[in-house]
Amino acid sequence: MRWKVLATFCASLACMFGSASGATTAQNVVFIPKSSDHQFWELMHEGASRAMNESGSGTLTWRGPAHSGDVDAQIRILETYTRDGADAIVLAPIDRYKLEAPVKMATEKGIRVVVVDSELGGENHSSFFGTDNVAAGALAAEQMEKLLGGKGKLVVVRTYKGSVTVEKRVTGFTKHLKAHAPQIQIAADFYAGDAVGDIYSITKETLRRIQHIDAVFAPNETTAQASLRALRDLNLAGKIRFIGFDATPLLLDAIRLREVDGLVLQNPRQMGYLAVKAALESPVSASHRSPTVTYIPATMVTSENVAQPAIQELLARDRPQ
Incomplete structure (x- = not known):
């Protein structure tokens, strides 16, 4: 089937990274996944860490709930780093509606918010990266x-x-x-x-x-x-x-x-990489500007194609730096 990618990588990256005058480098990026108990998030962490390493400065804080259904714990984590004054937050929201108000509060304090994996209600975040x-x-x-x-x-x-x-x-x-x-x-x-x-x-x-x-x-x-x-x-x-x-x-x-x-x-490593890149570069979302959306295509893996190089590249874990 043909994938409909609503925002291509080039268009999205040009929009977010193209203007040096509008970019602000975040020194402390906080990444809040849905949980800490899935390999999916480990792979996303690898991509996020690579993006931060390429920036040459700043720190990446990775903290999520113990389990993926604990939306109250995720809200508490988000509120904690909002009070602590993170430069940017990357969020994989457990609930698209319950996280909307805490995200609005973060952006009102001047914190850049990028959403990854699951879409979020409202337009207070600057961009979204995930699977269609x-x-x-x-x-x-x-x-x-x-x-x-x-x-x-x-x-x-x-x-x-x-x-x-x-x-x-x-x-x-x-x-x-x-x-x-x-x-x-x-x-x-x-x-x-x-x-x-x-x-x-x-x-x-x-x-x-x-x-x-x-x-x-x-x-x-x-x-x-x-x-x-x-x-x-x-x-x-x-x-x-x-x-x-x-x-x-x-x-x-x-x-x-x-x-x-x-x-x-899916490609969680690419999601994490692009989300942190956006968090480092994008300005705080303005109320009149809709978040940019980048869909990263998924692939069907079967016993017939699992050994193919392209599939193995997606499956490979990053080597320690």
């Missing part, structure tokens, strides 16, 4: 359509309510199936929380209860790992089709074992 999640969900559906031959019964495993990224991925997934594979039935579509243990238990019980499931769609790293564990425990791994998101060692091993049929691979 609707398109990424459609990419997953396109692969599922091929795997099932256009017909079958599947389960969709979501995290917590309010996750914008997951909601958009499922929207893209279901819209594609309705338009191109109407004989694929969604037998269950449920929220299972943000803890791996809870997602595992609920998914396992759902798969036991609903007979003759042909496939599972897990729209983020946590749901993918928990669903894989449930499938293995039920002796269903490799017997029904499974598409997930993101790439951890567990999921990549399952790709090679053909227990996972596809992973939608």
Whole structure:
């Protein structure tokens, strides 16, 4: 399928970095991810650190909640660094609405705010970098359509309510199936929380209860790992089709074992890199200026292409400096 990238790298970077007179170098950039317990954020941290190292000065503070559903903890962290007077904040908002007011408060104090991964309500931040999640969900559906031959019964495993990224991925997934594979039935579509243990238990019980499931769609790293564990425990791994998101060692091993049929691979390292670059250079967002948006394309990883150099480059971890 063709990706619709709403803002190209060149256009966005020219807009944000092109005017030396309007740029202000941030000495202290605070990066607030959604959590500290996912490899996705570790990769984003690598990209953010590389951008800061290239700047030649300043510090990068990395601090997020322990778990991805803890929006109250994320708000407290944001408020702490707003009071402490950070030069810039990069935020991956857990909730697009609840973080809007704290971000407005930060910008009113002259702090530059860049948003990454999940979109934020309002126009107080200067820019956004992330995956086009609707398109990424459609990419997953396109692969599922091929795997099932256009017909079958599947389960969709979501995290917590309010996750914008997951909601958009499922929207893209279901819209594609309705338009191109109407004989694929969604037998269950449920929220299972943000803890791996809870997602595992609920998914396992759902798969036991609903007979003759042909496939599972897990729209983020946590749901993918928990669903894989449930499938293995039920002796269903490799017997029904499974598409997930993101790439951890567990999921990549399952790709090679053909227990996972596809992973939608994002580029968190590039997100982190571009977000910190923008935080270092962009001015505080003015009320009349809409945030710039840069979508970074995702890639479908399968057992057939996982060994290709382009895929391996995306998967490679940065070497220590």
